[in-house]
Amino acid sequence: MRIATLFLCVCLVVSLGVPLLPAGLARADDLSDAQATLSNAEAQLASIANEYNEIQGKVAEVETKIESTTNKAKEAQQAMLEGQQQLGEVMVSSYKNEAANSLVNVFLASDSLESFIRNVTYYNSIEQQKAEQIAEQKRLTKEFNTVLEELDKQKNDQEELAAQAEAKKEQAEQVVSSAASKVSSIESERARVEALQNQANSMTSKPQQPKPDVPTDNNWSTNTDRPSNGGTDNSAGSGGSSSTPSGSGWRTGIASAYGDSSDTSIKYPGTTATGASCNNNSMGVAVPMSWPNYRSYFGRSVEIRYKGRTVIATVNDCGGFGKYGRDLDLQPGVIKALGVTGCKNWGTRTVSYRFL
Numbered sequence: 312m313r314i315a316t317l318f319l320c321v322c323l324v325v326s327l328g329v330p331l332l333p334a335g336l337a338r339a340d341d342l343s344d345a346q347a348t349l350s351n352a353e354a355q356l357a358s359i360a361n362e363y364n365e366i367q368g369k370v371a372e373v374e375t376k377i378e379s380t381t382n383k384a385k386e387a388q389q390a391m392l393e394g395q396q397q398l399g400e401v402m403v404s405s406y407k408n409e410a411a412n413s414l415v416n417v418f419l420a421s422d423s424l425e426s427f428i429r430n431v432t433y434y435n436s437i438e439q440q441k442a443e444q445i446a447e448q449k450r451l452t453k454e455f456n457t458v459l460e461e462l463d464k465q466k467n468d469q470e471e472l473a474a475q476a477e478a479k480k481e482q483a484e485q486v487v488s489s490a491a492s493k494v495s496s497i498e499s500e501r502a503r504v505e506a507l508q509n510q511a512n513s514m515t516s517k518p519q520q521p522k523p524d525v526p527t528d529n530n531w532s533t534n535t536d537r538p539s540n541g542g543t544d545n546s547a548g549s550g551g552s553s554s555t556p557s558g559s560g561w562r563t564g565i566a567s568a569y570g571d572s573s574d575t576s577i578k579y580p581g582t583t584a585t586g587a588s589c590n591n592n593s594m595g596v597a598v599p600m601s602w603p604n605y606r607s608y609f610g611r612s613v614e615i616r617y618k619g620r621t622v623i624a625t626v627n628d629c630g631g632f633g634k635y636g637r638d639l640d641l642q643p644g645v646i647k648a649l650g651v652t653g654c655k656n657w658g659t660r661t662v663s664y665r666f667l
Contacts, residue, residue, distance in 0.1 A: 345494035349503045352490035356483055356510055363479040363514050366472055373469045380462045381612050381667045384623050387455040392648060394448045401444055459621055462614075466665070470560060476514075483511040527606070528586035532578045533570065533597070533628055561665045564638030566615070568657035569597070569630075571643040583628035585609050589642055596624045597640035599633025612667040615645065617660065622648040623667070639664060 487507045494500050570589040572579050581589035584606075589595065596615075598608045608626045615622050624645045632640055637659060641649075646657045 342497060342499070345497040345500050348490055348493045349500055349507070352486050352507055353503075355486045356507060359479055359483045359486065360510065360514065363476060363483070366476045366479065370469065370472045370476065373465055373472060377462065377465045377469065377667060380458060380465055381623065384455065384458045384462055385612070387451070387458050388623055388648070391448070391451040391455045392644075394444075394451045398444050398448050401441055462667070466667070480511070480514045483514055487511045527584045528582060530582045530586065531584050533581040533583050533589050534630065561616075561663050562638070563661060563663050565636055565659050566639040566641050566662045566664075567632060567637050567659045568641045568643070568646045568651075568654040571654050574654050585627040587627040589628070592644045592647075593642040594622075594624050594644040594648070595627040595642040596645060597628035597630045597632075597642075598626055599638065600629050600631055601633030605629050608666070613639075614665050614667055615639070615641070615649070616663040617649045620649045 487504075490507060491504050494504060570577065570579075570581055570593060571591050577589070579590070583589050583595060583597070587593065587595055596613055598605050602608070606629070609629075611626050613624055613626060615624060622645055624641070628640070628642075630640050639662070641657070643654065646652075646654070649662075651657045
């Protein structure tokens with residue numbers, strides 16, 4: 312009978328919502344659980360932060376390698392372009408003298424056996440010179456392509472590490488969010504939650520930043536507004552606006568050309584915004600003045616691809632062409648390296664590019 316009475320009393324207490332445990336004890340348990348949750352979150356976040364810092368250290372190492380490899384690529388590119396010019400001059404000269412240097416003419420021009428042998432030797436030396444220069448050009452091209460492959464691998468490593476760093480940041484945010492939702496009612500632990508959030512916020516990816524702003528040269532003479540430069544428009548780029556690049560990956564955009572001796576829109580040779588000379592052989596690139604902090608791109612290297620060819624140029628100028636939907640304005644040496652001679656022949660074309 313007593314047991315039944317006791318059971319009925321317990322049921323009545325429960326149905327009336329009367330707590331079986333003292334309120335202070337219940338609050339102590341909640342606080343203890345909250346502290347345990349936060350301690351676990353702090354340990355998790357510390358581990359994630361260590362992994363994140365290790366990744367960022369690797370990013371810094373790769374960026375140093377990229378800078379070194381970019382300089383090597385520029386040197387190899389310069390040697391290759393100079394070799395192409397020399398080979399072209401030899402081939403033109405050879406073509407002009409081909410009839411005179413034929414073996415038949417060599418024989419007819421020889422008045423004795425000794426003269427014939429001497430002329431044949433000279434003829435063979437010319438052919439040997441051509442063969443050696445062709446072989447040298449192949450070697451220089453291979454060397455340039457090898458450095459480009461090395462650069463491409465390093466850029467891929469950079470992007471992969473950036474993705475890993477971003478994943479760690481997201482993981483840290485999830486840890487903080489989960490812990491905060493579990494202890495939101497514990498006022499005394501709010502400071503620890505805020506500390507966790509600040510630690511997660513400090514894991515900000517550090518993409519390669521443009522160089523500090525460079526002042527505009529006082530002799531800048533290429534700053535005309537260039538809506539177009541004649542020629543056939545080879546891609547849709549007559550309207551819209553250019554968008555600011557982000558990240559370290561490849562982008563596709565419209566590129567125009569300017570600065571050769573046939574370009575009547577500017578003085579020849581011109582002086583770029585950074586004080587560099589703009590002429591028939593200059594390897595510079597202009598960026599749109601519509602990009603935020605566009606001057607901060609001055610001095611940066613940019614890799615450009617077009618129809619299987621690759622060139623590495625330096626940003627040394629700017630212009631108002633962004634409002635016409637164009638991303639880059641290429642100087643004569645750049646388009647020549649991409650296989651086109653003359654700014655008017657280039658017109659505007661779609662290229663792939665990335666900043667190094």
